Amino acid sequence: MTLTTTFYDAIENRRSIYGISKEPVISDERIQEIVNHAVKYVPSAFNSQTARVVILLGDNHTKLWDITTQTLKGMVPEDQFASTQEKMDSFNAGYGTVLFFEDMSIVEGLQAQFPSYADNFPVWSLQSSGMLQYTIWTALESEGFGASLQHYNPLIDEEVKTTWNLPTSWKLLAQMPFGKPTVEPNPNKEFEPIEDRVKVLK
Template sequence: MTKTFLDSVQSRRSIYAISSEQVISDERIEEIVSHAVKHTPSAFNSQTGRVVVLLGEQSDRLWKITEDTLRKIVPAENFHSTEERMATFGGGYGTILFFEDMAIVESMMEQFVEYKDNFPVWSLQSAGMLQFVIWTALEDEGFGASLQHYNPLIDEDVKKEWELPASWKLLAQMPFGKPLMEAGEKEFMPVEDRMKVIK
């Protein structure tokens, strides 16, 4: 039976235990991410989302930068669990960095003054959709992934390391790899408490 879109939405979960084993080709990863970047909607078609795909040693480098940054602020006696987390994320196949180009957001605010306060909010909404689309698509291909948020602690080092524009604001990091175990059970609030149908 063919997997439906809603099946894919349901099966997308946070997977933390991942390996660096190749699941699909790098070319296929690039195809998935570029398709998502192109087709995920944005307010006024502003297309503010920016993505950097780090594979192999480049992904390892990100998590080394993150570990080094956290080592400066996490007490040494508490650092072991942080070190283990960094090793887990760095042990995957790659990491996707999600940014918003704030130069475009600010330009839209200037062009459409009556909606000025909404553009930063709409930018985040579009960013969330892009993250979800890529996450779900990677899951469909057999990867496990999770969404991490070590920004703004690592922002400047990340921009410097990969020579990224100053206007790109880092929002999230998505380590992905071959799942080593399935996600645990998930609890749900009653849907009727979260949804109303009015006819």
């Protein structure tokens, strides 16, 4: 199998997987290698390298979803909380969570250094983070994990920073719980006609 085919297969096979377990798939060291490689090589505007990532495993993974659960309990009516609890339990059932941040001190520094691009730097920062999230998601799935992308920020931001003593300049953008899949993805995913989404002009 050629590298190109493997790359295309990885893109096609990446899906949102919500049924995950704590059963190990690869070593913790390999998980860190995947994240390190992605953070190093995913591009960023002006080579700003604004991405920051925290890998939560074991009790730290559990703690994140306990924090999120308790935060949501203060917002969702008790008689409507069952479905939220079920969702929290499904994320907590996984092996770990990847937290994605952007270091806003760098973004703000670039805005000051290049004022004519000031409005663009936050947008470029988000674009780079999106590429990083996709790269790590696809890589984890290629190794046999299932994952999904969640967004409980900014509700949990301050407690996350306090709990793990993270810099105040780090802005939380996404949470990616992952684990060994316990369900198959929906085989009937629908796609809009590609001819409506891509134009080739010669």
